[in-house]
Amino acid sequence: MVEYAYTNGNKESAMNFIKNPCPRGPGYDIAFLDRAHAETVRKYHKTFPQYAVTPLVSLKQTAAHFGVSNIYVKNENARFGLNAFKVLGGSYAIGRVIAERLGVPPEEMTYAVLTDPATRAKTGPLTFITATDGNHGRGVAWTAMTLGYDAYVYMPKGTAPERLDNILATGAHAEITDLIYDDVVRYVRKLSEKNGWILVQDTAWEGYTEVSDRIMQGYLTVTDEAAEQLGGATPTHIFVQAGVGSLAATVAAYYSQRYKEAHPFITVVEPDNAACIFQTARANDGRRHAVTDLNTIQAGLACGEPSLTAWEILRQCADGFMTIPDCVAATGMRILASPMAGDTPIEAGESGASAFGAAIELLRPENEAFRKLAGIDENSVILVINTEGATDRENYRRIVWDGQNCRSAADDG
Numbered sequence: 154m155v156e157y158a159y160t161n162g163n164k165e166s167a168m169n170f171i172k173n174p175c176p177r178g179p180g181y182d183i184a185f186l187d188r189a190h191a192e193t194v195r196k197y198h199k200t201f202p203q204y205a206v207t208p209l210v211s212l213k214q215t216a217a218h219f220g221v222s223n224i225y226v227k228n229e230n231a232r233f234g235l236n237a238f239k240v241l242g243g244s245y246a247i248g249r250v251i252a253e254r255l256g257v258p259p260e261e262m263t264y265a266v267l268t269d270p271a272t273r274a275k276t277g278p279l280t281f282i283t284a285t286d287g288n289h290g291r292g293v294a295w296t297a298m299t300l301g302y303d304a305y306v307y308m309p310k311g312t313a314p315e316r317l318d319n320i321l322a323t324g325a326h327a328e329i330t331d332l333i334y335d336d337v338v339r340y341v342r343k344l345s346e347k348n349g350w351i352l353v354q355d356t357a358w359e360g361y362t363e364v365s366d367r368i369m370q371g372y373l374t375v376t377d378e379a380a381e382q383l384g385g386a387t388p389t390h391i392f393v394q395a396g397v398g399s400l401a402a403t404v405a406a407y408y409s410q411r412y413k414e415a416h417p418f419i420t421v422v423e424p425d426n427a428a429c430i431f432q433t434a435r436a437n438d439g440r441r442h443a444v445t446d447l448n449t450i451q452a453g454l455a456c457g458e459p460s461l462t463a464w465e466i467l468r469q470c471a472d473g474f475m476t477i478p479d480c481v482a483a484t485g486m487r488i489l490a491s492p493m494a495g496d497t498p499i500e501a502g503e504s505g506a507s508a509f510g511a512a513i514e515l516l517r518p519e520n521e522a523f524r525k526l527a528g529i530d531e532n533s534v535i536l537v538i539n540t541e542g543a544t545d546r547e548n549y550r551r552i553v554w555d556g557q558n559c560r561s562a563a564d565d566g
């Protein structure tokens with residue numbers, strides 16, 4: 154393992170990169186995240202009036218500056234008008250719950266069917282509940298309220314008020330607790346059992362995998378659109394940010410099946426203070442490892458326990474695991490906001506820019522050792538997903554305008 158240390162204010166934080174040390178398959182069946190399933194999911198999402206294909210931005214000039222062939226950013230900052238990709242998972246999982254009660258197969262599930270007053274009359278009132286750092290809960294709340302149902306959303310301590318307000322604006326019940334994310338998940342589990350509410354959680358554990366699998370399938374709309382937009386170009390390297398790992402697992406499972414021959418090098422990126430997947434991979438002892446600090450500006454990634462299913466998939470499909478200090482994500486936000494001349498600027502939130510920031514970090518001259526490990530050279534085509542826009546606008550301005558979370562001058566190379 155190669156390890157570098159950065160000084161970020163008073164705090165020492167490190168960037169780590171390891172190649173996947175875990176034994177590869179045959180293992181977990183990843184067929185539920187293949188192209189055929191992506192087609193069904195996309196067909197469903199297309200029936201929403203809010204649906205539009207999100208842009209795949211080619212940062213050709215920025216890529217040239219950093220010495221690679223191209224950097225593509227799939228930009229999810231305006232998905233369904235909600236600032237993040239997460240609604241794709243919640244809307245698919247909730248749709249499946251309702252469709253099942255109607256006896257409608259997934260292939261025939263549409264927005265029109267779900268919003269038909271006859272549907273609501275058939276299902277009666279339903280209440281959905283979830284824990285969230287912000288984006289997932291907003292997607293669940295928005296979907297439930299749009300389809301005529303109720304939603305309860307609970308958030309961890311320290312959540313930015315804007316993220317709470319966005320959920321309250323959907324009409325759902327929402328509150329910030331004094332718990333860390335993983336304890337909020339346990340709390341909503343109990344509430345759902347006690348009240349008979351439907352838990353729509355984007356992470357899996359023993360006995361809870363069906364809904365979370367559907368949430369992961371919902372994310373296939375992102376991976377499938379991007380593959381189509383890439384046309385003939387096959388990415389050689391994909392960087393994907395992780396909280397509990399559901400998005401990363403979808404990305405790894407989908408692309409490793411779609412690009413079977415070319416096999417892009419897939420790296421999972423986490424904040425150094427919330428690197429539960431990295432710690433699990435590094436330990437390589439057959440157990441999932443938890444972390445509890447979770448102090449990071451990358452709020453969407455501040456999760457301390459890997460999803461059961463996501464880890465099973467990443468163990469066999471991911472190629473690298475990486476941790477970054479907050480300053481790397483912040484630099485990613487700044488470069489996306491102001492790329493090389495000729496490239497399109499992109500508004501990206503702290504968690505949104507994380508994987509892009511990580512990729513850029515590897516491309517800096519001083520990080521040649523990392524590049525060698527990942528096999529990055531001048532022919533590399535990098536794909537990342539900007540998973541959110543400015544979901545905390547005050548902090549966005551502090552970072553992008555005022556230079557908060559800056560790499561120290563000494564480390565600038």
Ligand SMILES: Cc1ncc(COP(=O)(O)O)c(C=O)c1O
Pocket residue numbers: 237239286288289355394395396397398399400401452453454456504505540541
């Ligand atoms: C903006 C953003 N990006 C990435 C993720 C990571 O997704 P996952 O928890 O599935 O790893 C999240 C999770 O909430 C998020 O909000």
